[in-house]
Amino acid sequence: MKRVVITGIGAITPLGNTVNDFWSALVSGKSGAKPITKFDATNFKTKFACEVTGFEPSPYFEKAELRKYDLFTQYAIASVQEAVTQAQLDFDSLNRDRIGVIWASGDGGVSTFEEQIGAFNAGNGIPRFNPFFISKRISNIASGVISIKYGLRGVNYTTSAACSASNTAIIDAFNYIRWGKADIIIAGGSEASITESSIGGFNASKALSTSNDNYLSASKPFDVNRNGFVLGEGAGALILESYDSAIQRKANILAEIVGGGLAADAYHLTGTHPEGDGAYLGMRLALEEAEISPSEIDYVNAHATSTPMGDRSELKAVERMFASNPQLSVSATKSMTGHLLGAAGAIEAIACIKAVQEDIVPPTINTTEIDPEFKGKFDFVLGTAKSKKIKYAMSNTFGFGGHVACSIFKKFTD
Structure with missing residues (x-):
């Protein structure tokens, strides 16, 4: 079995849109909760969430491209670019046949689905759908877009295991590399689920906190007064690499997955x-x-x-x-x-x-x-x-x- 190391990480989170900002906020004990701005939550039992703020897609996409990608894919590309940059990956000098992507998402393009079905219903049933509707909403599209962006031809798929999905993707990537079936795999997950159906659905199942007057402190794991989770969004990307590959290209190794x-x-x-x-x-x-x-x-x-x-x-x-x-x-x-x-x-x-x-x-x-x-x-x-x-x-x-x-x-x- 080959040793597997981490050579790059990237993050888009409610606490910051780089790993450094994310980590600094974690260490400082900062809450990412705030009133929902993505839709009018007046009539919902839960009116707050942990939204990503200040995300700007223009460094990653041409303006005309944006209509092709749901927000969960945009978050994915942004986090991966940070990880690839940190890992100093020069794909032209590497064997792209042995570099893969295993990406996770539970909901995929849920906001795209809501928007398109809403427009269909508002149009009295006349089927006028965005030509990118299907490719925007399917949960596997982010892994495909990442591979297309960098020309990576290795193993490529999406894990769908609800809230354990991106950890599953990381473990799968770890296994593929240690088995010798890949040299490098981009693994992680992205989600953009702060939508009417998600908040409404989790409310209906009584999973979300409804502490609207104390939203900053609503998420209180282990506490005797805990009463539900707070929905968040964002993405995290990891570059998993065989130890041999990392040493050969003199990469900076951040940690080992064992x-x-x-x-x-x-x-x-x-x-x-x-x-x-x-x-x-x-x-x-x-x-x-x-x-x-x-x-x-x-x-x-x-x-x-x-x-x-x-x-x-x-x-x-x-x-x-x-x-x-x-x-x-x-x-x-x-x-x-x-x-x-x-x-x-x-x-x-x-x-x-x-x-x-x-x-x-x-x-x-x-x-x-x-x-x-x-x-x-x-x-x-x-x-x-x-x-x-x-x-x-x-x-x-x-x-x-x-x-x-x-x-x-x-x-x-x-």
């Missing part, structure tokens, strides 16, 4: 297993693949969306897996970014990579009283970032349908 566990709860459409069985299995498989013990993990970036049952089931799994590691630091960056659905795993992987690079645990904000069942069990990093030597960091993601994806990042050493 394990990935994919599993399922096999329990419920939208709810996680009450004992966290799927989460436990995913973490166990990742640890086994990394060939390390639970005591060696220094930091877990928890999935922790701030839902009453979801947070509890994850913590039960973490307690079961890491009972011998009370010094384990645990935090939930969704308290700041909101929940980016299919893109969540990508930006949380970036948070883990920065954590092992800089020996800093980003905090969970807004949480003031840990669920009594878990108080004192671990080092819950609350309110303020913590300096700590971090060799191994784990990223947990879980999705509707019972999907589980857990990845492990390691501080890079020769």
Whole structure:
């Protein structure tokens, strides 16, 4: 098996549209929540979300091109360009047949779908659709557009595993490279789901927080008063590369990925297993693949969306897996970014990579009283970032349908 390293990262998030801005805001404990501006939310139970602000597509697309791409694809291209630039990839000098793209999205072009169906209904059923309607809305289009932009002919597909989708993409990319089937893969995910149907649908399922008067502190993972997640949007991109390839081209290596566990709860459409069985299995498989013990993990970036049952089931799994590691630091960056659905795993992987690079645990904000069942069990990093030597960091993601994806990042050493 080949070693796999990370040589570039890129981010478009509610906290900033570069990795540096994103990480700085995480360490500062900044909330990305704000009143919804993308549509009139007056009649919705939830009137706030974590929107991307200040995003300007003109550096990435000609004006005439924009009508071809939904916002989730625009976010994807922007995040990938930052990652490619950081990795200093000169594709002309590389074998494009062995460079691929594995990209994730849960909703794809949901805003395009809403706009086109709305226009169809307003036109009394006269079928006047945008010629790019289908290619804008299908969730796999971002991976295709990325490959076309850079001329990459290697493995190319989209993972659709709800909120674990981009972590699944990262793990798939890790596997393809370590099996020797690719040299470099661009992996990650993007989402632009702050729309009427998404907010309305999640409201109907009682998944979203409705703390409209206190939106800045609405996402409070692990807190006894948590009452639902806050919807977010954006993209995260990672350049995964074989160690041999990175060394040969003298790349700057940011971190190493050493394990990935994919599993399922096999329990419920939208709810996680009450004992966290799927989460436990995913973490166990990742640890086994990394060939390390639970005591060696220094930091877990928890999935922790701030839902009453979801947070509890994850913590039960973490307690079961890491009972011998009370010094384990645990935090939930969704308290700041909101929940980016299919893109969540990508930006949380970036948070883990920065954590092992800089020996800093980003905090969970807004949480003031840990669920009594878990108080004192671990080092819950609350309110303020913590300096700590971090060799191994784990990223947990879980999705509707019972999907589980857990990845492990390691501080890079020769």
